[in-house]
Amino acid sequence: MSSIEPVLRPGDIIATTGDGWLSRAIRWATRVRGESRTEVSHNGLVVQAGRTPDALIVEALLRVRCHTLRESYGRRPDHRVEVWSPINLSDEQRSAIAAAALARRGRPYPAWRLLYHLVDERLLGGRVVLRRLGRIGRRYRICTPLVAEAFWEAGLRFGESRPEELNPDSLRDFMLANPGKWRRIRDLRPVA
Helix, strand or coil: CCCCCCEECCCCEEEEECCCHHHHHHHHHHCCCCCCCCCCCEEEEEEECEEHHHCEEEEECCEEEEEEHHHHHCCCCCCEEEEEEECCCCHHHHHHHHHHHHCCCCCECCHHHHHHHHHHHHHCCCCCCHHHHCCCCCCCCCHHHHHHHHHHHCCCCCCCCCHHHCCHHHHHHHHHHCCCCEEEEEEEECCC
16 A cells, blocks of 8 residues: 555545554454454544545544544544545445435434443344344444444445444454455554
8 A cells, every 4th residue: 555645535434443442442342253353443434535634534432523534533643544445436425425424413422332332242242132222223323333324324235234233343344355345545554
């Protein structure tokens, strides 16, 4: 991969990781037995084109927020970002995906739902039990389901039946396993 920052487009997915305890805990919890090390712990979605530091993204943090990659990750050398671009999507599909994500700005991020993921992944062997039982609806989405839901509304899936079934590792595994549909355009590294 080139060190020149690529131009990101609406519908591109960012995957991030950091060195903090929460990032490490998410990577531990989402790793399936027998699988290689989990690399990422968070996802966001590009909603406006631009070079990597200046591309506008939507991601669920304390709330669903819209900002540039530089604003969120540029001052954090302990965080690394990679970018995946869908292949063969029309500009209309990319716009619809971005609009779906932007429509969720300001919604709360229910951090407590991370516990549902932890129990499902670690105690229930990856089955989606608490996530399904604790489903509150579209008003509350955490990072990867927020991204997946934007694609769902455009009629695109990631191999699961519901957005809340995805986590950062399973989404990345899907993209890696489908090189005819996804291309990594930026390796996992800090944003300058």
